[in-house]
Amino acid sequence: MRVNLKYIAEKANLSPTTVSLILNGKNVRVSQEKRELVLKIAEKYNYKPSSLARALATKKTNIIGLVIPDITNYFFAETALIIETTLRKYGYSLILCNTADQGNDEHKYIDLLLSYGVDGLIICISHDSLFNNDLLHKLNQLEIACVAFDRFIPDLPFPYVSIDNEYGARIATDYLISNGHRKIGFIGGATNVLSARQRFDGYKKSLEKAGITFNQSYVKHGNYQFESGYVAGKELLETNDVSAVFVANDMMAYGFYKAARELGKKIPDDISVVGFDDLLFSEALDVPLTTIKQSTKELAKYVCDILLKEIKGEKVPRNILLNPTLTVRSSVKRLK
Amino acid sequence: MRVNLKYIAEKANLSPTTVSLILNGKNVRVSQEKRELVLKIAEKYNYKPSSLARALATKKTNIIGLVIPDITNYFFAETALIIETTLRKYGYSLILCNTADQGNDEHKYIDLLLSYGVDGLIICISHDSLFNNDLLHKLNQLEIACVAFDRFIPDLPFPYVSIDNEYGARIATDYLISNGHRKIGFIGGATNVLSARQRFDGYKKSLEKAGITFNQSYVKHGNYQFESGYVAGKELLETNDVSAVFVANDMMAYGFYKAARELGKKIPDDISVVGFDDLLFSEALDVPLTTIKQSTKELAKYVCDILLKEIKGEKVPRNILLNPTLTVRSSVKRLK
DNA sequence: TTGAAAGCGCTAACAT
């Protein structure tokens, strides 16, 4: 049976206040004798305070809401894990919400989290929502600590942490070009996702700088998921003569590998590939994937730092853009 | 500014009771006129009830606690996603706890979840905990709906859903044997994880049935993670002449692929591999992995079904063992 | 058809 403060107080012949003080380790008043007594009784009855009641009284839940598009995406899973581990050190728990990139669900999730009185919000907003004024309005009204990450939303009243997508795409494409490739395909994410557009921009800018004419038929768009990389890969390889492809995330790159395999094209001999994310599996592939590395560790670190500062009411930076790096493996062939 | 019931009640010139009734859609008393008025005012002030206060009053939080070892493991991520999606349909949210297979953390997490008054608990207990009597005792005392999954814990007072690990390991090994292999290595999980032991047992039984002598030096143990499969793979391949390996989960199988590649061994020509889990990536590998498929969908479905039934106070089955199946791809060579 | 009052389990301001 779960006992409460009052019960312990009665057993100890003290007031709930005193017991509360003791159990919360407040080093005020209270004789050593009583303190020990209460501790012993609480132990004996296995007393555990109700976080609910405490939260209601203190207006602090020690819960942070995390809203992400897809927990089965390794990038998000890893980020979520690091965020969770970090925040837990500071006494916070996480309520996780998968939006599955459903704009209207996001709305509900955020309301839900707010109704639980979360102390802070970490969100990665799905593309759809960028066009959802209600949501933006709601985010603007937010009265609690909040950090956005990975996907940028313009004009938000709270900080944003991400990597520089355009820069990453540029160095990926630059690398292909520097290896002698000229016919370079692009498989991107959904065009309404900002990060996807930025990567597309980076790709185009790199081509432009090298004086390579942009070819629209070399461009396919997926949705950052495995299957879509496979489908886009098939389309691209069946109808074009590209010698290399920049695939805008690793999940799709894995799908692309499958497409290439099914079409009998060898990587990197027949087709070179550069990905984006550097997920764990990129190293495990038979032809390890050359890719752009986003450091989830660094990302998560900044996100937590900022959130904790916001909660404490400290000053926080406006936006943070992290520079990704190129991880060279074996999926790109040098053309002479 | 967040408004509360009382505020709405004042604006409507009604009592909090009436407003509460209306806003909760209780179809009792209350004139149509007042109802509409209250609804309009609530809308106007964007009233959102405090789940905290409601939970405190009703003793129902609509939160389910999910305790898993590792969210970056695709198997758990996928299961978590399906569970979350399913439960949300029924009005529940999830608090996620990653134990990172730390036995003592599990303890804390469960206490934490209980202190938030979760309505139910879904747990996948880490190995360490099997020897933690405190935890087992705590689980035995649990007064809320609970379901364990994936990893079995004997003598628990609530249902358990898993796949039949021994059976899966048996058909995996059988398959290698039926392809002419006799020197079959085994890379397993930590020996204190029951599922790992069961898979090991299945492997041994399959060998025995085929009249193949068990060879201890063909056996290595990892921890179900990528890196450990790589390390175990190196050890195994450097010191033994196995023609095939059964790797007890796909993550480690990916690590094994890397080891084989580094040692210049081709899969399946030089070494055949069967995995366990059938993660998404198994299909994406350059040599698609033949593996044992656990249906996360089915698993999650049973877990949710049972939990919801428990919450409603309905009768639930004791234990459920799901039969995995073999997914044949290209990582096994037929020896003549 | 509606409201008053109590209470969920805790904390915090204010007394003593």
Added chain:
DNA sequence: ATGTTAGCGCTTTCAA
């Protein structure tokens, strides 16, 4: 050094 009281925002019983 300790206790009283009020209150967090809701639901629910009971009364009107």
